[in-house]
Each structure stands twice: as C-alpha cells, then as structure tokens.
Amino acid sequence: MKTCAFITLGCKVNQYETQAIRESLTARGFMEISPDHAADFYIINTCTITSVSDEKSRQYIRKVRRKNPDATVVVTGCYADANGDMIKKIEGVDYVITKKDEPHIAEIICGSEIHDNHIKEPFVLPLNDSNCNEDFTHVNLMSVRQKEKDRLAVIAPVKERDNRRVKRPALKHNSSSIYNLKISRFEGHTRAFLKIEDGCDVYCSYCIIPYVRGEINSRELGEIEDEARRLINNGYKEIVLTGIHLGAYGRDTQGNHRLLDVIHMLSNLSGLERLRLSSIEVNEITNDLIDLVAHTKKVCPHFHIPLQSGDDFILKRMNRKYTASQYVEVLDNIRSKIDVPSFTTDVMVGFPGEKDVHFENTVELCKKVGFSRMHIFSFSVREGTLAAKMHDHCQPQIIKQRKAVLEAAANNIAFAYKKQFLNKVVEVLVEAERDHKTNQLCGYSERYIRVLFDGPDT
CATH class of the missing domain: 3.40.50.12160 (Methylthiotransferase, N-terminal domain)
Incomplete structure (x- = not known):
C-alpha cells in the first residue's frame, strides 16, 4: 500500500x-x-x-x-x-x-x-x-x-x-471543476471548514492572491448543502464557512444567491449546532447580515474583519476602499445589535509610506475596537503588485519594532476582552486532544475564546 x-x-x-x-x-x-x-x-x-x-x-x-x-x-x-x-x-x-x-x-x-x-x-x-x-x-x-x-x-x-x-481537456481557471474536490470529514479538527467561494476581485495593492486565485467563483447552493449534510452526518457540530473573498459569494451569479442565503440554509439543518464565518470584509457587512446573525442562535457572534491599517492615508494606498471611521462605525453597529460580539482581525505593519503617526493611529484604533485576537504580520513585497513598485519602503528594523509594539498591545487588548467572561459559564466545543501543557480538556466558545477546563474524556 x-x-x-x-x-x-x-x-x-x-x-x-x-x-x-x-x-x-x-x-x-x-x-x-x-x-x-x-x-x-x-x-x-x-x-x-x-x-x-x-x-x-x-x-x-x-x-x-x-x-x-x-x-x-x-x-x-x-x-x-x-x-x-x-x-x-x-x-x-x-x-x-x-x-x-x-x-x-x-x-x-x-x-x-x-x-x-x-x-x-x-x-x-x-x-x-x-x-x-x-x-x-x-x-x-x-x-x-x-x-x-x-x-x-x-x-x-x-x-x-x-x-x-x-x-487532457482544457480546464478554465475558474470553472466549476474546482469544486470537484469535495470533503466528508475534516481530519484532525473538531470544526469542519466548508469552502463556498474562490477568487477575489478587490486587488489590494499589496496582494498577489487575485492573480493566483482568479476571479470570484461561487459554489452552487445545493452542493454546499450536500457537503454540509455529509459533515453533519459524520458528527461535526460546527461548520466554518470559508472562501478567498467570502463576502463576495454570489456576486458572479447575477444575484441568484448571496451569503445570507447560505447562512439561512445551513442554520436550518438538523444536527448542526454552530455556524461560523471565517473572514469578511467590513464593507460587506450589511444590516441584513448583522440582523441575521443577531437572530439566528446557531450563527456565532464572532466576526473576523481584516483591518490592515487604522490610518486613512495607508488604507487608501492599500486600495482597501474604506476609512478608519467607517470601519469603527460598522463594528459599533454590530455591537448595538449583538451582545458582546467578538472581533478578530489582521493588521499589516510596515506598508510603504507608513510613518510613526500612521502606525500610532493603527494602534489607537485597535485599542478602541477591543479585538479579541489579532493576527499581525509585516509587509512583504509581492512582485507584480502595485505596492511592489512603491519607493518609500520602511526599513526592516522599523518594521520589526512596530510589529513588537503592536503584538504587545494586542495581548493587552485581547486580555481586556476576555476578562468580561471571568466567572461566567460558556458553551465550549471540546477538541479531540487535551491541551499539551496542562493535560486539561480544551475547546473554543462561540466567541472564539479558547477555554481550558477539567473533566473526563468526551
């Protein structure tokens, strides 16, 4: 064999x-x-x-x-x-x-x-x-x-x-053949990822992915349901919707389906206890989406919303299509309708042209939002992108220093968010393996907070 x-x-x-x-x-x-x-x-x-x-x-x-x-x-x-x-x-x-x-x-x-x-x-x-x-x-x-x-x-x-x-027969880069790859389980995971979309058409100035993944390509709603049922039948209680540009789901179908339709359909499947969104752009979070999450018990009150920068000058150079104040406004809108939502994000440091004041604006915005988790990474030149042609690149040592500062701030910000749940009971989806350091059971709450606790093997 x-x-x-x-x-x-x-x-x-x-x-x-x-x-x-x-x-x-x-x-x-x-x-x-x-x-x-x-x-x-x-x-x-x-x-x-x-x-x-x-x-x-x-x-x-x-x-x-x-x-x-x-x-x-x-x-x-x-x-x-x-x-x-x-x-x-x-x-x-x-x-x-x-x-x-x-x-x-x-x-x-x-x-x-x-x-x-x-x-x-x-x-x-x-x-x-x-x-x-x-x-x-x-x-x-x-x-x-x-x-x-x-x-x-x-x-x-x-x-x-x-x-x-x-x-062999010609295969279009974005034909439906990409969904010939199907799954019925998710090895080594308690949660299962379900891909519903591929491709991106935003073309952020630093990002190579639209050129690699191609245009928006949404999966058929029926295929999504079939795969979700297979996963549920194999014992998965939580499904995480994934895509390269998840919020763009349905844009290539002339409006036949939207992300809301996927969420509504999956949340009605018997046996599924949690539905989570992997990542969504801030300008694709509509009032309808917020209301659906607020009123659908199975959908986790956790939003991963990439920020990249908290400064308007840098956001414009990145071609991010929103301002810092617009970003905060959307998150405030979510807070007004959902109890203690969890916000996680991605932030880039050292983008070309980033000065101390731009970086400080980013740090302050992160503190204001109160993220529960932040993925911080350094700008990296990707040949073929607009940012690669920019001349005012930051020095590596400055990027390293800023990354360390933001990581320290991120730890404090996340701790402040998690303190709200001290002495409270939360529902946890238990992982298959115990925590390697403490040998305790571990898992994630619906707000994507990792929890350790004592108990027998499940």
Missing part, C-alpha cells in the same frame, strides 16, 4: 483543499501517515501571501526530500501558481500542480504508477513558460491568467523534457 503525507501552509481554504485531496487519495487506496515519517508521496499545499510563506514552502520541500530521498514530492497551492518555474528548479520536486488542476491531483499521481509498483518518470504541470518570469508586472500577470484560462493543460517531465506529451 502506498503511503502519503500532507503539509499545508496558509489559510483555511488551503486546509479545506488539502482535506479534499486527502480524501481523493485515500479513496484510491493510499494510506496517510505523519509527514514526520518517510512516506512514498508528500503533498505540500503551499501559500504565497508573504515572502515568509514562500520560504516556508521551500523549506518543507527540502525537508521532506531529506526525510525520504526516494519519495515523490508533489507541490501545489498558491506558491505553485505564482512561482512554478522557481519551484521546478528545486532539486527533488517531482510535480508542480497548479490550482486549476488540483481537482485531478489523484488521477495525475496515480497515473505515474505502473502495475509492478515502480514509479514512472515524474511529471509536472508547468505554468506558461513563455509568459511568466521572475520579473513579471501587474499587467502581464493579468494577461497570463487570461491566456491560461483557455490553454490546454500539458503534462511534461520535470527532469527530462522530450517529445512525450499527455494532453
């Missing part, structure tokens, strides 16, 4: 897609083992949101090759789409599989085997070499994506290019 191991970097969508690949391989007889052990196949689902993500992806590729020099190393994910040519140069990479071919990853891998269990020459799905290079620009990245939609996917060997070619 062939063994496979998975390494996933990045967002909840990546985690969902890894689970779908996992199920497609185990259904074909593969046995999953820990990536810490020597596997026959390693599938590395990469992230390219920052340069740190890129470096981690490369490190894992080299690590698994050292773990088992004879293994087949498969690289997929956003980094594979953005920098496929660079990945192909890393010694030991056998496959580079782009997003649009990810639904066929099991067939591609299984197609490399022959009956006596020896492996054929490994193959790769290359990016369009003639249109993609390391110094691509904002404009030709878009043209590459447009051309890639209609091209035939060609499978060609990494280590030895010859005249052998295997052609």
Whole structure:
C-alpha cells in the first residue's frame, strides 16, 4: 500500500483543499501517515501571501526530500501558481500542480504508477513558460491568467523534457471543476471548514492572491448543502464557512444567491449546532447580515474583519476602499445589535509610506475596537503588485519594532476582552486532544475564546 503525507501552509481554504485531496487519495487506496515519517508521496499545499510563506514552502520541500530521498514530492497551492518555474528548479520536486488542476491531483499521481509498483518518470504541470518570469508586472500577470484560462493543460517531465506529451481537456481557471474536490470529514479538527467561494476581485495593492486565485467563483447552493449534510452526518457540530473573498459569494451569479442565503440554509439543518464565518470584509457587512446573525442562535457572534491599517492615508494606498471611521462605525453597529460580539482581525505593519503617526493611529484604533485576537504580520513585497513598485519602503528594523509594539498591545487588548467572561459559564466545543501543557480538556466558545477546563474524556 502506498503511503502519503500532507503539509499545508496558509489559510483555511488551503486546509479545506488539502482535506479534499486527502480524501481523493485515500479513496484510491493510499494510506496517510505523519509527514514526520518517510512516506512514498508528500503533498505540500503551499501559500504565497508573504515572502515568509514562500520560504516556508521551500523549506518543507527540502525537508521532506531529506526525510525520504526516494519519495515523490508533489507541490501545489498558491506558491505553485505564482512561482512554478522557481519551484521546478528545486532539486527533488517531482510535480508542480497548479490550482486549476488540483481537482485531478489523484488521477495525475496515480497515473505515474505502473502495475509492478515502480514509479514512472515524474511529471509536472508547468505554468506558461513563455509568459511568466521572475520579473513579471501587474499587467502581464493579468494577461497570463487570461491566456491560461483557455490553454490546454500539458503534462511534461520535470527532469527530462522530450517529445512525450499527455494532453487532457482544457480546464478554465475558474470553472466549476474546482469544486470537484469535495470533503466528508475534516481530519484532525473538531470544526469542519466548508469552502463556498474562490477568487477575489478587490486587488489590494499589496496582494498577489487575485492573480493566483482568479476571479470570484461561487459554489452552487445545493452542493454546499450536500457537503454540509455529509459533515453533519459524520458528527461535526460546527461548520466554518470559508472562501478567498467570502463576502463576495454570489456576486458572479447575477444575484441568484448571496451569503445570507447560505447562512439561512445551513442554520436550518438538523444536527448542526454552530455556524461560523471565517473572514469578511467590513464593507460587506450589511444590516441584513448583522440582523441575521443577531437572530439566528446557531450563527456565532464572532466576526473576523481584516483591518490592515487604522490610518486613512495607508488604507487608501492599500486600495482597501474604506476609512478608519467607517470601519469603527460598522463594528459599533454590530455591537448595538449583538451582545458582546467578538472581533478578530489582521493588521499589516510596515506598508510603504507608513510613518510613526500612521502606525500610532493603527494602534489607537485597535485599542478602541477591543479585538479579541489579532493576527499581525509585516509587509512583504509581492512582485507584480502595485505596492511592489512603491519607493518609500520602511526599513526592516522599523518594521520589526512596530510589529513588537503592536503584538504587545494586542495581548493587552485581547486580555481586556476576555476578562468580561471571568466567572461566567460558556458553551465550549471540546477538541479531540487535551491541551499539551496542562493535560486539561480544551475547546473554543462561540466567541472564539479558547477555554481550558477539567473533566473526563468526551
């Protein structure tokens, strides 16, 4: 029996897609083992949101090759789409599989085997070499994506290019085929992520993801319901709706469905106790959405709303399409209708042009909002984005200092929020494993507060 191991970097969508690949391989007889052990196949689902993500992806590729020099190393994910040519140069990479071919990853891998269990020459799905290079620009990245939609996917060997070619039907980058990857469980998690949308059309000036993931692509409502029922039938009590641009769900369906329709439909499913939104942009939080969350018991009063900056000058340079005061106004509106809502966020430090005053405005806004959790990260140049062309970049040492200051503030802000729940009883969805440090049971409340407590195994 062939063994496979998975390494996933990045967002909840990546985690969902890894689970779908996992199920497609185990259904074909593969046995999953820990990536810490020597596997026959390693599938590395990469992230390219920052340069740190890129470096981690490369490190894992080299690590698994050292773990088992004879293994087949498969690289997929956003980094594979953005920098496929660079990945192909890393010694030991056998496959580079782009997003649009990810639904066929099991067939591609299984197609490399022959009956006596020896492996054929490994193959790769290359990016369009003639249109993609390391110094691509904002404009030709878009043209590459447009051309890639209609091209035939060609499978060609990494280590030895010859005249052998295997052609398969053309797959549009954003066709419904991306939802051929389906799940029925979520390995290692008490909560299950359910992907309902892919793609983004916002084009924040620092972000490479719209070029990698393509345009908005909403999943059919019936498919979402079917997958949710499978997860519920397998014992999952909480479902987290995920997408690259979750709030844009339905925008590509000419108004046939909206995110509200998904929430309303899922909240009526028997057996589901919690429904959570993974992330939503502040300008997509409508009064209708707030009212639905306020009056639907199953929907968690937890909103992850990316801030990125608390300064209007920086927000405009980021192309974020809202002001700091508009952000606060929406959160105040939520507070007026929902009891003690939990707000989590993402904040970037060191964006080009960020001065001390801009950073201080961000810190003050974070204190004013009272986030329960903050993900803080440093600006990273992404070639092909508008921000990469900006000249007034912050010095690395300044970015490091600001990040440390904001992280310290974030800890105090989160503690102040959580203090509200001292000596109160909250409902917790218990995790499968005990806390490693205390050996206590652990889990998350509906407001996404981690709770430790004593008790027998559930």
